[in-house]
Amino acid sequence: MMPMNERKVKYALALSIILLMGIASTYYFLYNQSVKIRISTTTSLYATGLLDYLYDEFKENHSNVVVQFIAVGSGAALKLAEQGDVDMVFVHAPNLEADYIKRGIITNHTIFAYNYFIIVGPKSDPAHIANLTPIEAMKSIYNSCENGQALFISRGDQSGTHQRELLLWNLSGLNPFNKSWYIETGSGMSETLLVANEKNAYTISDIGTFLKLKGDGRLPNLVKLVDKGKILINIYSAYIVETAKTNSDTQKVIKSLMKFILSDTGQELIGSFGVDKYGQPLFYPAKGHEDELREIWQWFVDLAK
């Protein structure tokens, strides 16, 4: 390096401050150019890529709009709404949602898609759960685990998937906690599936993550065993946040985004998403099943009470 003297240091200092301000103002201008809405969502939903996919389509006709997704845990997504940091919420945890609706934080409940949670397990299926109903399957897993023939892996992280698992145990009238065969990973879906694969264990997953990892050949030991039953239905809802400090521009955009998601185009996009990659859709559009889904949604809320 060149020998330094005070003058050079002063230049270096001035240069770095100018650089700092330059970067700051560039970001600032880019940032203030467009109408911006923020949506908090659960990581599992965001990780499928559906939301970015929908947004890219939406942008075609709304080039001045910037939609920012913030992917966090289910609980955190709603918490952000409560804090007023987001304009919309996309979530799949009915019992939590009901609480925030009651408190007037989120409104305009809109069910836009659904799919099924799946129970996956080792190919050999020691608990023989294939084609059983979800509740019977849980009972069978429990018995087989108690006999030392199987293991169960839980997310253990209060995510939407974890909550559904807890509901299933609850409805089966069983208590797996503190059992040696009940392993809580406390981490995301991918990590949990990998653990299940390594240990030849049963677990509950969302369809998207499972298909993705299965397609990549990372889950050679796991297969989908149960994927039907009302209790496995996973309902995705969109809400408008009341506590957000929005202006009329953003409100307009929020309305048109809601409209777009429920439009024929939007619903078709949802229904076809992932088919090219996984050979089957990851989501089913809500259109045509609105009343039914709303009933099931309410049923979940009541179940959790």
Add this chain to the structure above:
Amino acid sequence: MIELRDVWFSYNSGKPIIHGVNLRLSNEITIIIGPNGAGKTTLLKIIACLYKPDKGDVLIDGVNFWKLKSKEKLIMRRKIVYVHENPVLFKGTVMDNVTYPLIIRGHSLEKAREKALKLLKSLKLEYLTDRKRNELSAGEFQLVAIARAIISGAKYIVLDEPTSNLDLEHRIVLESIIREIVKSGKQVIIATHDRLFALKLNTEIIEINNGEIRSILHSKDLYQEIEEFIKKAGKKSLNS
């Protein structure tokens, strides 16, 4: 004149290093002697207004330094310059170092260089002008640091153990430099444990120990002390 009135000082609010020192420095040359750890360096830094006493006043030409506003402090501080026992030189050449006090006082580079060259010539250090700090001997290093202090124009020049890095040849140079400084109407305050050097400067000597003034002597007093020492040492070596 620099005056210390009942000065107390401690590091980290621990045991006092300097206790209750009263001092008036009015001679052309004042020497402070004392064993290692006596508080010489601390006292010098208090005199040079680098350390603020916990208690007591430091008066520079009758002005109470630590009661001044920061702008006035700068003006007063520029009257005193302190040279460390192991001084540091800045990056760059000897010229860069010697011009520094002038540059920070707002002189143009050209004028500063001119003045610096004149000073280095008068101190017979001209041959060092373009050397870097790692190209100097320990003695040259010390002398350059002293030259840099002199050029600041300070009225009071405070030297901490200036002879500790010097060989005989450079000690002679230093002595003549000190005499030159005094001739130009400035005042020198030196801390040293080098009694021979103190003797040669022929002036008032303040002896301190444990942060207190033990006695005020004169070089002559040291002469007797050294004479006796040599006699004893001589007898011993003759007897053995």
Add this chain to the structure above:
Amino acid sequence: MSFIGEIIEITIRSVTISLSATILSSLWSIPLSLIIARSRSRMTKALMGVLNSLIGFPTVLVGLFLYIIFSSSGPLGGLGILYTPFAIMIGEALLITPLLISLSYEIFSKAYYEYWETSITLGATPAQAFMKLITERFEDIIVVLLIGFSRAIGELGVALMVGGNIRGFTRVFTTTIALEVSKGNFDIALFLGFILLIIVSTTSAIIRIMGGRKSD
């Protein structure tokens, strides 16, 4: 945007944000460390102890703390910087402050402190003495800043909590890696990790080369 295009964009964004954060942090960390180094008080040691223990503070807690402050319902919500690159920048700047202060304190508290005293006694104003000190220890300070940069670019908690990992806006290396892992895209995550490793190890190579340099 293409895959490669997006990765380049994330790389540029990550480096820019973390570099700005480092510069920003140095604006207060270096003067503060000098003040601490100059102080003779007994509090200084205690303060340095606290700062040193803060170096390993969980980043996600720093993130949470800043989230609470920057949130619309928080004390600084009005600024509207939550979920912007500024928020990450400020967060990282705060995150690396204890590290920068601690490391620069090491530089200033040793013999180098004499440079300050020397400048002052030669008649420098505090500002001039500060400049002199920075000049004398320039290489060391750059090394400190690069260490701070490595820490900033490699942290996840703050970037995730106050940045929000928004595509094309606040998505940086670490948040992308976390997202790709949760998607099951381990190959992409590993590739990004590899780029991050290159950046960090290049940085530390520079640190080593500069640290090994004897100043003239």
